[in-house]
Amino acid sequence: MKIIVKLDEMMAKRKIRLNELATLVNITEANLSILKNEKAKAIRFSTLEALCKALDCQPGDILEFDNKD
Numbered sequence: 252m253k254i255i256v257k258l259d260e261m262m263a264k265r266k267i268r269l270n271e272l273a274t275l276v277n278i279t280e281a282n283l284s285i286l287k288n289e290k291a292k293a294i295r296f297s298t299l300e301a302l303c304k305a306l307d308c309q310p311g312d313i314l315e316f317d318n319k320d
Contacts, residue, residue: 275305
């Protein structure tokens with residue numbers, strides 16, 4: 252079981268680049284890249300909220316639970 256990060260899909264739908272989103276969310280491009288590439292171990296609710304505001308989406312549009320083993 253794992254959480255799948257679909258940030259790259261949402262960024263493509265919104266036609267926004269990593270550096271632009273990082274500026275809007277006020278985090279480094281490196282940290283956003285770690286999240287986008289599913290290397291992050293955690294995400295703060297404040298970061299998730301900022302991403303949702305910037306991308307005009309819901310948390311479920313960015314995160315997905317995969318219960319397949």
